[in-house]
Amino acid sequence: MTGTKTTTGTKTTRKQVSEAKKEPPLPDWIDGIDPRLEVMSASPLVLSTPVGLLAENRITDKRYLFVRNIQDLDEGMTMEPVPLEGWEVELTGLIQPYRVVIRAEDLPEMEQVEYEMILQCSGNGRNEYGGIKGTPWNQGGVGNVRFAGVPLKAILAKHNVTVDPQVKYITAEGHDGPMGQEKPDFEHSIPVADVLERGILALRLNGEPLPGIHGGPVRLVIPGMFGTMQVKWLARLRFETAESPNFYHATEYRVPLTLLQPGEKFRFTLQNSRPTWDIRLMSYILKPEPGAKLKAGPVTISGVAYNDGKAPIESVLVSVDRGKSWQPAELDVPDSPYAWYLWKTDTTLEHGSHEIWARATDALGRSQPLDGKIFWNPNGYEWTGVFKNEVTVQ
């Protein structure tokens, strides 16, 4: 990455982060983070949200929103806003003029657009596949937040930028640097149509200035896509005819186009795989949690469901008898197609051990496999299987 950064800020050096990893399990070196978050990695910073916290509010508070950095930015390791002054985003590639520099401090003066939307790591749920290397996510790599900022389309119009019709992808570079000598820098290519249709340069999270830890001062946000595509600390957008051959885009954060057997070897190419762009259909049971001990009698089962926003969620069916019968949950439909649906249903559980299953279906007829391992892939991305919460009724 060749950045255009000119800003400086309070530095938390990598050395400090590294020390933090060894000593305190909770990141008390970052003020404002809920201490109940699980530290999955301190460098790069990876924090998981306990599922119980997700059930507290429709909007996930920034204090307990998960964090998944691929590469840390020193001045981004804070819950405080990072100053807009001096931050620049460069546009380049197959555009006219060839190079345009956007000053972040000019963005708040433009019209802002806000999306209530899912932010989810494409590795969320990875543990369900079993035995896959990588951050061992259960269900804590997701949240439902409000991002606000300026549509890229409006920025292009303001600066009289013309996009060549040959452009197929916009490659986004963050201002972070590679972790370690052998690692390449981080970037992602995203279909130009998606970015121009709804991509924003986000400045705010849940109505407040975007914290450094969540990508401030400027983050590329495309609702409906996985978190890895929402590039933090945005430094540059390249308008290109092909997907980037970058390591993180061309070999990581991809899934095969064909089904594999668990454990099967696979050599990723741009042709035999696709990036983890669009969020897969999902339903979570937030209550009761896995392992819960309940009293016999009536119980309310509740959770969330969401997809890529391309069509409404049409139903969530719940089964407490391992799929022999299903009952539809009551849906609380959000205004935004990219936000999660809350759902709940009442049932009665007898003594014994039970599995609670929840399965969403959307208006396109997309549903969740009962055995999500059918989509096994070497890096364990895009879990979309039915979750099965085991509970004991006493």
Added chain:
Amino acid sequence: MTGTKTTTGTKTTRKQVSEAKKEPPLPDWIDGIDPRLEVMSASPLVLSTPVGLLAENRITDKRYLFVRNIQDLDEGMTMEPVPLEGWEVELTGLIQPYRVVIRAEDLPEMEQVEYEMILQCSGNGRNEYGGIKGTPWNQGGVGNVRFAGVPLKAILAKHNVTVDPQVKYITAEGHDGPMGQEKPDFEHSIPVADVLERGILALRLNGEPLPGIHGGPVRLVIPGMFGTMQVKWLARLRFETAESPNFYHATEYRVPLTLLQPGEKFRFTLQNSRPTWDIRLMSYILKPEPGAKLKAGPVTISGVAYNDGKAPIESVLVSVDRGKSWQPAELDVPDSPYAWYLWKTDTTLEHGSHEIWARATDALGRSQPLDGKIFWNPNGYEWTGVFKNEVTVQ
């Protein structure tokens, strides 16, 4: 088309077919066809199977199997076999040697492979979209049959044919000719991997020589694909790097890659659309039929379900209260992944009018939209919506 036909047979001229269209509604000029088939067109010949007949047997008898010709072959307008002697299939394109001629009469000596499989017109169910031009199919353009023949892969091996690694599609030409001056000839391009994996040069239908009307003497058959790809009266296979620009392949028998509003204009290109290759997930209620009048009390609901064979059908849920509750049907799982599942379930219906809904889901989590119009497309292909049979209980 430049054919390689050398055979001659009993001719039914187009003039005769054309006369048949004006006069008798049933094709009594073709011996052996069940007179209960509905004649949707006499030239080209299009015959629809009454749904009640589909319920009679797991295997659809050739006498009542639907027929959908795009272009008639004169000597193919018969339920009798067409002689193998003199029939040739040419292989050409990016192969070594450049041109190979397969004699049909040599094929029975090779090892035969049989598939029990769905044969379905990609326009089947078109009427559900409402107001779309084209053959007005309800549910009668489908059957479950057994095709047997020689794998193309074995033919290539026998003739020492090498396929260039650049080949992406095999374009299949039938031996029929264009209907009318302005119409182009009929052909389809199919991904080479699918054809080489499971494509056969079919010689037999349900254990008997392939009738002319169903594509005999030699039909290209790729289980899991729509009927239009199962090219009748096979004359030539071209090994190519790109899809054919042919009218029937490049503008007809395609669906847009994006969702459209019903009635929306769309100009098909190879880039903005895809061919109707893989059969879409489907469940049919065969009994009770739409409009049936039943007595109050217990009723057995039964039907079929199928997909493209890429994953098993996992469940068929049935609702008699417009989706408020669903009950799983009992599945009769076929040996072949390409055949249909029979399903049935018992329920009780009170006096009044009811809708019976059936919805299949497969192991990939693919299900059917409750409102299939969400996939509206200008030519009304690939209906995959939930069927809703209205019945009256007296």
